[in-house]
């Protein structure tokens with residue numbers, strides 16, 4: 593049985609004091625949440641958010657990591673730093689990282705391998721642009737991203753991973769993929785995992801949908817056989833995240 597995951601992605605929002613106050617405010621209303629709940633937050637917010645989340649069911653994760661342990665990589669954050677801070681989940685390869693910070697499938701793969709080697713759980717993102725969808729190559733594109741991103745990942749490691757299918761045209765736009773579109777691609781990803789590994793691994797890995805998930809549309813999306821929760825941007829900064837945590 594795969595436990596659903598409601599994962600927030602704060603992106604570049606919330607100062608450390610706002611982060612602390614928001615997590616503390618959400619803790620009470622989320623205490624009986626049905627789903628596993630997680631906020632992935634800016635690096636500087638991790639410790640204050642952790643402080644506010646201590647003793648609650650809220651987990652705090654990271655939005656990125658670099659694939660070296662330490663050294664001359666100004667501005668980056670290492671897996672050792674995340675582990676020491678008590679982080680478990682880390683988003684890797686979000687489309688905004690790919691678009692604005694030149695991340696490629698190869699760097700995503702390096703980050704995924706590095707996270708796994710340090711005991712972190714990657715939430716590896718994939719998803720097509722509107723143009724690719726209109727050209728009819730969504731599944732080819734997503735399969736390529738997942739295949740390259742997971743190169744060198746063992747079946748045991750893959751079982752514990754999370755993949756987030758996030759169509760770029762649905763992120764932050766208010767245009768959510770239809771339930772059928774979301775389920776179709778998430779199912780296709782699970783089939784790919786079965787091809788690359790085996791049925792057991794495909795059954796264990798969690799696949800999230802992301803892209804304009806909100807308190808209203810989450811229940812229908814999360815009810816799909818192959819959607820194990822959501823990666824949520826905008827709505828994770830608002831009290832409506834409670835509905836997503838319970839969907």
Ligand code: PEP
Pocket residue numbers: 601603758762763764765766802803804805823824825826827
């Ligand atoms: C995201 O940041 O991954 C995301 C899906 O954003 P939003 O929910 O705002 O579309």
